[in-house]
Amino acid sequence: xxxxxxxxxxxxxxxxxxxxxxxxxxxxxxxxxxxxxxxxxxxxxxxxxxxxxxxxxxxxxxxxxxxxxxxxxxxxxxxxxxxxxxxxxxxxxxxxxxxxxxxxxxxxxxxxxxxxxxxxxxxxxxxxxxxxxxxxxxxxxxxxxxxxxxxxxxxxxxxxxxxxxxxxxxxxxxxxxxxxxxxxxxxxxxxxxxxxxxxxxxxxxxxxxxxxxxxxxxxxxxxxxxxxxxxxxxxxxxxxxxxxxxxxxxxxxxxxxxxxxxxxxxxxxxxxxxxxxxxxxxxxxxxxxxxxxxxxxxxxxxxxxxxxxxxxxxxxxxxxxxxxxxxxxxxxxxxxxxxxxxxxxxxxxxxxx
Amino acid sequence: xxxxxxxxxxxxxxxxxxxxxxxxxxxxxxxxxxxxxxxxxxxxxxxxxxxxxxxxxxxxxxxxxxxxxxxxxxxxxxxxxxxxxxxxxxxxxxxxxxxxxxxxxxxxxxxxxxxxxxxxxxxxxxxxxxxxxxxxxxxxxxxxxxxxxxxxxxxxxxxxxxxxxxxxxxxxxxxxxxxxxxxxxxxxxxxxxxxxxxxxxxxxxxxxxxxxxxxxxxxxxxxxxxxxxxxxxxxxxxxxxxxxxxxxxxxxxxxxxxxxxxxxxxxxxxxxxxxxxxxxxxxxxxxxxxxxxxxxxxxxxxxxxxxxxxxxxxxxxxxxxxxxxxxxxxxxxxxxxxxxxxxxxxxxxxxxx
DNA sequence: GTCCTAGGGTGTTACGTATAACCCACCGCG
DNA sequence: CGCGGTGGGTTATACGTAACACCCTAGGAC
Numbered sequence: 001x002x003x004x005x006x007x008x009x010x011x012x013x014x015x016x017x018x019x020x021x022x023x024x025x026x027x028x029x030x031x032x033x034x035x036x037x038x039x040x041x042x043x044x045x046x047x048x049x050x051x052x053x054x055x056x057x058x059x060x061x062x063x064x065x066x067x068x069x070x071x072x073x074x075x076x077x078x079x080x081x082x083x084x085x086x087x088x089x090x091x092x093x094x095x096x097x098x099x100x101x102x103x104x105x106x107x108x109x110x111x112x113x114x115x116x117x118x119x120x121x122x123x124x125x126x127x128x129x130x131x132x133x134x135x136x137x138x139x140x141x142x143x144x145x146x147x148x149x150x151x152x153x154x155x156x157x158x159x160x161x162x163x164x165x166x167x168x169x170x171x172x173x174x175x176x177x178x179x180x181x182x183x184x185x186x187x188x189x190x191x192x193x194x195x196x197x198x199x200x201x202x203x204x205x206x207x208x209x210x211x212x213x214x215x216x217x218x219x220x221x222x223x224x225x226x227x228x229x230x231x232x233x234x235x236x237x238x239x240x241x242x243x244x245x246x247x248x249x250x251x252x253x254x255x256x257x258x259x260x261x262x263x264x265x266x267x268x269x270x271x272x273x274x275x276x277x278x279x280x281x282x283x284x285x286x287x288x289x290x291x292x293x294x295x296x297x298x299x300x301x302x303x304x305x306x307x308x309x310x311x312x313x314x315x316x317x318x319x320x321x322x323x324x325x326x327x328x329x330x331x332x333x334x335x336x337x338x339x340x341x342x343x344x345x346x347x348x349x350x351x352x353x
Numbered sequence: 354x355x356x357x358x359x360x361x362x363x364x365x366x367x368x369x370x371x372x373x374x375x376x377x378x379x380x381x382x383x384x385x386x387x388x389x390x391x392x393x394x395x396x397x398x399x400x401x402x403x404x405x406x407x408x409x410x411x412x413x414x415x416x417x418x419x420x421x422x423x424x425x426x427x428x429x430x431x432x433x434x435x436x437x438x439x440x441x442x443x444x445x446x447x448x449x450x451x452x453x454x455x456x457x458x459x460x461x462x463x464x465x466x467x468x469x470x471x472x473x474x475x476x477x478x479x480x481x482x483x484x485x486x487x488x489x490x491x492x493x494x495x496x497x498x499x500x501x502x503x504x505x506x507x508x509x510x511x512x513x514x515x516x517x518x519x520x521x522x523x524x525x526x527x528x529x530x531x532x533x534x535x536x537x538x539x540x541x542x543x544x545x546x547x548x549x550x551x552x553x554x555x556x557x558x559x560x561x562x563x564x565x566x567x568x569x570x571x572x573x574x575x576x577x578x579x580x581x582x583x584x585x586x587x588x589x590x591x592x593x594x595x596x597x598x599x600x601x602x603x604x605x606x607x608x609x610x611x612x613x614x615x616x617x618x619x620x621x622x623x624x625x626x627x628x629x630x631x632x633x634x635x636x637x638x639x640x641x642x643x644x645x646x647x648x649x650x651x652x653x654x655x656x657x658x659x660x661x662x663x664x665x666x667x668x669x670x671x672x673x674x675x676x677x678x679x680x681x682x683x684x685x686x687x688x689x690x691x692x693x694x695x696x697x698x699x700x701x702x703x704x705x706x
Numbered sequence: 707g708t709c710c711t712a713g714g715g716t717g718t719t720a721c722g723t724a725t726a727a728c729c730c731a732c733c734g735c736g
Numbered sequence: 737c738g739c740g741g742t743g744g745g746t747t748a749t750a751c752g753t754a755a756c757a758c759c760c761t762a763g764g765a766c
């Protein structure tokens with residue numbers, strides 16, 4: 001009479017229950033269900049174990065398994081925000097590769113947004129096998145590695161500045177955003193634009209610094225061009241305000257706006273319309289990311305597609321390589337320009353219709 | 354010489370190490386760090402334990418803790434897709450409340466997208482305390498509850514159809530989307546619209562069925578109105594195609610398009626422009642959700658704001674209530690219309706400029 | 707002086723799994 | 737007839753934590 005026969009609530013069957021039902025020992029259950037029974041357990045026994053497990057609805061207790069094995073086969077993905085579909089793509093890609101290797105991925109949107117009560121990352125560290133940080137600022141990444149005294153977790157950084165003291169347990173996977181910017185500028189130059197303003201995200205992060213540098217380099221390489229830069233808060237309104245400043249500045253007007261992000265580009269399009277300018281008739285606009293927003297706008301946005309899922313997938317692969325002490329390549333993922341309706345030659349005659 | 358002094362790699366300090374460093378037993382460490390030492394351990398001892406833990410960089414092993422406590426203080430959030438910022442909001446809200454109660458939230462975008470290799474949810478069930486499913490189809494939710502033989506996990510459904518066999522361990526939190534639709538229709542009617550087409554998401558889910566019914570009810574309540582419905586795939590292109598069909602149908606044209614989602618509304622705006630119609634001059638357009646997309650469009654979208662974070666937060670609260678066997682209310686969250694530039698009286702004279 | 711109590715800890719066990727180390731019966735072979 | 741091998745299992749243990757059930761000492765009451 002120690003306990004009710006049918007477990008009252010949440011009393012999940014254990015491997016011991018399965019063993020009893022199948023008339024074998026717990027060890028045998030573990031062997032069979034763990035797939036390591038070749039030549040150690042008779043076929044008939046294995047079958048009856050599997051049947052018993054099925055009948056009881058047995059699922060192994062992951063906490064116990066993790067404790068035993070000393071690892072969790074789980075990676076943490078840290079992203080700046082989840083309200084951006086780009087990071088949804090990164091997660092999806094990482095989770096796909098993880099699943100193929102029996103790993104799980106836990107998502108952690110970085111501090112802002114989540115209450116300060118007991119940093120979930122902090123308490124989770126002990127049960128994680130590795131960390132993937134996407135587009136994080138350097139100091140935030142430093143904090144992730146923990147007190148440095150204990151076991152520093154393997155860390156993969158996506159689209160982030162390289163760590164100064166990068167240990168051996170670190171890898172990086174980046175988009176080739178510099179090349180993306182180069183493609184944008186070449187596209188515009190080939191259309192005939194010579195006076196181009198960069199609407200630059202006012203965020204201190206690797207990916208945006210690279211874009212600024214690449215923009216300056218690409219423009220500087222061609223004589224007779226006029227480059228300018230206008231900082232913008234990373235919102236639609238921020239893009240709108242920056243574009244408005246750029247387009248109303250005294251002197252000859254820029255004929256093209258290169259925006260650091262599709263969000264900013266959406267704002268730039270709004271600003272142009274408010275000023276009575278047509279896109280792309282009077283001013284061409286480009287973005288970055290190729291969010292679904294890019295095709296929702298009218299005209300559709302010429303933008304640089306960043307393969308977010310690919311980034312997440314490669315990041316997870318790199319982490320797995322790190323964990324298995326395999327050699328790893330740190331690829332620079334190619335990106336490509338998607339040319340749509342928001343760019344056209346400058347001062348073109350109004351479209352036929 | 355059994356092992357190197359400084360743990361070679363990943364050898365995290367345990368509570369036993371802390372105990373040795375502080376000169377106490379492991380049990381005392383557990384008491385102190387667990388906060389249950391009031392009147393059982395002297396202040397001085399507690400302090401030295403904490404100092405030792407700090408010095409060693411000790412973090413409790415969650416796998417062990419979970420095994421011991423039989424729970425993980427972790428909930429699973431299942432969403433249809435992560436590439437939609439709405440669900441990012443749901444997650445954020447749920448995670449905030451969870452953190453306040455020492456809970457964590459694991460995100461699981463439902464099957465499509467994630468490889469089929471060993472369903473992560475399936476293997477995770479044993480280590481979860483509950484499930485929150487957002488906007489899921491009925492059959493998918495059924496599957497979540499598992500083989501029904503073992504312990505069925507507490508389940509909270511957000512914006513979903515009520516389960517037919519809802520057990521005691523189930524709760525529901527919904528947006529009052531019917532009221533949202535009513536507000537939209539009343540807004541348009543008060544502007545003078547009488548011929549309105551509902552661009553309806555062709556997705557078999559509770560939230561969209563409710564919208565369709567509410568639209569028909571609100572229109573049916575006012576004599577002299579003409580309601581129509583046009584199904585649309587839940588993408589920009591789907592919305593565009595549906596709106597095009599709706600606006601080119603023979604007979605008097607609808608003066609307003611009520612879209613089930615901001616994404617669809619964006620497509621509808623594109624369709625209108627392609628047909629040479631101005632928004633809102635010739636046709637008014639409304640959306641649902643109030644995504645950032647809504648303010649990125651030009652004109653900005655009149656839409657119904659669904660408080661996604663609030664939904665996630667209330668869902669998590671409901672789950673916590675379920676777990677603690679507390680009475681719970683199943684609120685119907687109020688939503689409200691955000692009136693912007695995409696709606697105006699029908700057949701209005703062209704705007705001044 | 708003896709008993710009781712409270713304060714301050716410690717020993718021990720259990721959680722569920724994986725696996726190393728055994729164990730035993732049976733069969734074929736010399 | 738004895739002996740080694742092998743197929744088919746079992747027993748025992750460890751993972752790190754939490755907490756129950758003790759234990760010991762000292763101080764006060766009688």
